[in-house]
Amino acid sequence: MTHGIIPPYLLRRIARLDDAKYAVAAHAARVALEHDKRFRSVRFDLGFDENNDLVATLVDAPDRTISDAAGTMTIPGSPVRREGNDPTGDPAADEAYDGLGATFALYSEVYGRNSIDGAGLPLDATVHYGDLYDNAFWDGERMVFGDGDGEIFTRFTASLSVIGHELAHGVTQYTAGLVYRDQSGALNESISDVFGALVEQYSRGQTVADATWLIGEGIFTAEVEGSALRSLRAPGTAYDDDVLGKDPQPAHFDDYIQTDEDGGGVHLNSGIPNRAFYLVAESLGGNAWEHAGQIWYDAINGPTLTARADFAQFAAATVAAALERYGAQSAEVAAVIDGWTGVGIPPLPPQVAGST
Amino acid sequence: MPAELTITVARSGGFAGLTRTWSLSAALDDSGELLDLVNACPWRRVQSDAVSRDRFVYLITVRAPRKHRTARVPEASLTGPWKLLVERVQQEHPAPSPTRTPPRSS
Structure with missing residues (x-):
């Protein structure tokens, strides 16, 4: 089965198909469009089963935006990579993007949880926060990463466990809500x-x-x-x-x-x-x-x-x-x-x- | 010995959980500008931050004859005079060594 991300114009075209042969695909496309209306991201996979029939499946998908604070302490900064965009070539932005994807995959594929809130919350991150900033944090809405001082710490996106750690603070915020003391x-x-x-x-x-x-x-x-x-x-x-x-x-x-x-x-x-x-x-x-x-x-x-x-x-x-x-x-x-x-x-x- | 003004900044928290300390001492007679900055800080009205995780917390202490002030300021509230004051102390002591929180077992 081949997978692909279907652009919205094609989704709309599939959704309008009224041939019974494509009823399942048309329904799935309509559901996908409905998801988009609620600012939720889904992956729409098309393929063929063993009888060569068209099969459409909907899979939860991340909706990532990475922004660049360019050494300032202003959040969020300028968006540099949105969902589906090609790599920027900036390691911090690309590591954050990939790390958010890997974190989304664990919750979605293993625990059936669609993003931090369980309802497809967009995943946002800011990189290059501050000057020689020695930290990574969760501000209640997004992850924020510094570049490190270069003497003790390098950039905080370099470790996937750090990215997973920050997003888990979001999951805890939406679940157990454990008081931070x-x-x-x-x-x-x-x-x-x-x-x-x-x-x-x-x-x-x-x-x-x-x-x-x-x-x-x-x-x-x-x-x-x-x-x-x-x-x-x-x-x-x-x-x-x-x-x-x-x-x-x-x-x-x-x-x-x-x-x-x-x-x-x-x-x-x-x-x-x-x-x-x-x-x-x-x-x-x-x-x-x-x-x-x-x-x-x-x-x-x-x-x-x-x-x-x-x-x-x-x-x-x-x-x-x-x-x-x-x-x-x-x-x-x-x-x-x-x-x-x-x-x-x-x-x-x-x-x-x-x-x- | 002339009377001194000492300001200490201890930054704890953060993802790494390491505490870093900076301090500044100056003769009280030469500290008019610094005292103005200290007095401009809202010592009794520090905004708390219950939302952020892994952010720094600054413990700021000012000591001088007949003056002892202390406040715990979350990074999200470190704006205006607080930010200027902390930056001033950090500049004065530019090569700080991070130190771990001294563990005291219960």
Whole structure:
């Protein structure tokens, strides 16, 4: 089956066909046009089945716009690449475009979620934000990327896990809405690291064993002694550098860091739930996005998780999600309980967690 | 020793979670312009930012005899006199070393 993006004029022509032979294609084209009216993007695939009949299918598709702030702090900047446009030749703009596409693909193809809000929200990004700006962030509507200072950080689009991380903040905003402070904030951060890692793994086709489990690989300059900013497999080991010091992330609840900075250490204490996710994925093996990722995805979409959930409440939500999807006797439920126990947050037994 | 004015800026948060600190000290007698800038900042009316994720947060501290002011300013609110003040302190100390948040286990 061949796939192609059908331009709107052709869609309109197909939609007007009243030959019964093309009824399915005409209907699909009308649906596609209806989608466009609501500013949703869909991919309209045409092909032939084994009987040589025309087959039309609608697939959710991203609607990306990359803008360039040209070194200023003005958002959004000038659009440089819209959906379907050819590459610009600017690595930052093209990495952002491709990264948004890879992130869209994970949510759409694995979890059946159409974009950040589940309803086809356009994906917008700004690159070249600020002068030597050392950060990437989510502003509630778009992702924003700096170029780095060139001494410690290079451009933040260089790592797909960073792009996946930022968009996951959008997904959390539309689902669990975890408050960005203390334990709920560290969970918010951890969910972004988990799905940032999964975007990269899904895009590269890497199993649990093959994956790096690193966040931000490739954004340090060669001067820095370190492979990445964070490690889900081994929090606290991502870097150890003369200038930056050692990666301060804890991997166990016993080492939870109390601080007033960084919203109560949301980027530090995220190491604890990050490690719990890794332990679950390692125990289940195979592709982490399939079962471990599905459980975490179900948990943030679940009915019981509150915006101020702490680690223990989130752990209970993942046990409930595993129980619901895979059953009480499943390897998944056992792996989730063991994973959280391994970081010092033993969840309640499943029958109790499942009934609350 | 003449009375001094010290302004410290600690930037935490950000995707990397690294804290960076800059500071500026000046003789109080020569700090008229700087004090005007300090007084122009809305210390009691800092706009919070509940929407952004991974943005920087600036902890700004001013110390002088009979003067101690501190505010936690999210990057989205770092405009006007706040921005001028932070830029002034960063210029004064142009080669800062990032330092990690000192971990204190509970």
